Amino acid sequence: MQRFRQPFWLVTVFTLLWSAAASAADYPDFVTLVERYSPAVVSINTKSEPKEKDRPWHGHPSIPENSPFFDYFKKFFDQMPELSPQPRSSVGSGFILSADGYVITNAHVVEDMDSIIVGLSDRTELPAEVVGKDTRSDIALLKVKADTPLPTVKIGNIGKVKVGQWVLAIGSPFGFERSATQGIISALGRNLPSDNYVPFIQTDAAINPGNSGGPLFNLDGEVIGVNSQIYSRSGGYQGLSFAVPIDVAVDVVEQLKAGGKVARGWLGVLIQEVTPELAQSFGLDKPRGALVGQVMDDGPALAAGVQAGDIIVAFNGQPVRHSSELPLMVGRTRPGNKVPLIVIRNGKEQTLTVQLQELPEETKLEQAIAEPPNRNRLGLIVTELPADQHQQGESGVLVKDVKEGPAASAGIRPGDIITRINNAEVANPTQFAELVGQLPTGRPVPVLIKRNNGALFLALTIAEKE
Incomplete structure (x- = not known):
């Protein structure tokens, strides 16, 4: 029987076509996404008129009138030519939340701007007013007036977002309106050093200056984030982009609509991460929770009975794995709510009930407040606290000098105030010396210090062979 054989070239062509078709079927249809949802994406053009304080050489230098140099400098600055400051302008992005003209963008896009113009996809330009803005989440809500209903976006469910999913960003990088870029979600819940109240979405979608405030879409055309920041050493895209999760943005928007401001819960503690050394010194099986330094x-924490040295391992029924998670949980809880707080104190769990207050406007709280420990193996010399600090009710000993030894290897520096060692309060240098003499060897013990108006626990280990 003669077998039917296809020509080799025909088999090769069929294989290539089949592979291309399979690849096309697996690849996202970004064309449809852009065509369908880009009309709800807007450009934000802002302008700020020059202020008197922006004028070069504004006023005279702060020199006392009785100074021998006063007349000279006054004459010098009076004779300088007037330089006129120029208006500032910038471009950002945003998206339409409702058909009646509410628009979301970043707070930094409209900060200190006198004129805000929203550009629609049909090239219509509408003046906008700021309904409210929240610098802690970097979200601003704008309002424009249009003759007809405006196209809107769909809001996604952040609970369904997974690392590795495709995403699409649309915005105005460098002023190029409605530019589309794609990527995947690189990580969730990122905590950035300057932002303690936003669990950022990290993506590798190309984001550049001008994308700020634009939407981050999933493949269903739903907005899951507001593009906000990039991590870059050059000022341009380097593969690390961050977006505010849409649930955070919507919560901020609802509060801005209702009262023009955002109210966040405040616990009233200064915290730090639990390192492996600190975990051992506090008797934990592994690092977890947020260590209370002050x-x-x-x-609210003081009223609830929280103490320095407590390790907060759960807040309102949610486990606290890292210290960076606690500010997010507290901030999203409404002031006035009573919530359970589980702490580890002296190796045992306790449940406290705390009634949150509103986070003060100008106070940076509930964040790790000190730099990582200095690993240089130095010693220390301590003295009494200055008289004025004693009068203010402070206790402890002041570190005056450092020498080689285990204390400095834990990160203690000159100028630190040691207030507690191995869970014992420090009153004066004599008592401090007695406590040091009683310290165990070969295992870390906690030391509480004050540094730069903040509190910090360090793990100190005295070697078995001294």
């Missing part, structure tokens, strides 16, 4: 006066 309890703020007249704060």
Whole structure:
């Protein structure tokens, strides 16, 4: 029987076509996404008129009138030519949340701007007013007036977002309106050093200056984030982009609509991460939770019985794995709510009930407040606290000098105030020396210090062979 054989070239062509078709079927249809949802994406053009404080050489230098140099400098600055400051302008992005003209963008896009113009996809330009803005989440809500209903976006469910999913960003990088870029979600819940109240979405979608405030879409055309920041050493895209999760943005928007401001819960503690050394010194099986370095006066935590040295391992029924998670949980809880707080104190769990207050406007709280420990193996010399600090009710000993030894290897520096060692309060240098003499060897013990108006626990280990 003669077998039917296809020509080799025909088999090769069929294989290539089949592979191309399979690849096309697996690849996202970004064309349809852009055509369908880009009309709800807007450009934000802003302008700020020059202020008197922006004028070069504004006023005279702060020199006392009785100074021998006063007349000379006054004459010098009076004779300088007037330089006129120029208006500032910038471009950002945003998206339409409702058909009646509510628009979301970043707070930094409209900060200190006198004129805000929203550009629609049909080239219509509409003046906008700021309904409210929240610098902590970097979200601003604008309002424009249009003769006809405006196209809107769909809001996604952040709970369904997974690392590795495709995403699409649309915005105005460098002023190029409605530019589309694609990527995947690189990570969720990123905590950035300057932002303690936003669990950022990290993506590798190309984001550049001008994309700020634009939407981050999933493949269903739903907005899952507001593009906000990039990590870059050059000022341009380098593969690390961050977006505010849409649930955070919507919560901020609802509060801005209702009262023009955002109210966040405040616990009233200064915290730090639990390192492996600190975990061992506190008797934990592994690092977890948020270590309380200081309890703020007249704060909710103080009223609830929280103490320095407590390790917060759960807040309102949610486990606290890292210290960076606690500010997010507290901030999203409404002030006035009573919530359970589980802490580890002296190796045992305790449940406390705390009634949150509103986070003060100008106070940076509930964040790791000190730099990582200095690993240089130095020693220390301590003295009494200055008289004025004693009068203010402070206790402890002041570190005056450092020499080689285990204390400095834990990160203690000159100028630190040691207030507690191995869970014992420090009163004066004599008592401090007694406590040091009683310290165990071969295992870390916690030391509480004050540094730069903040509190910090360090893990100190005295070697078995001294």
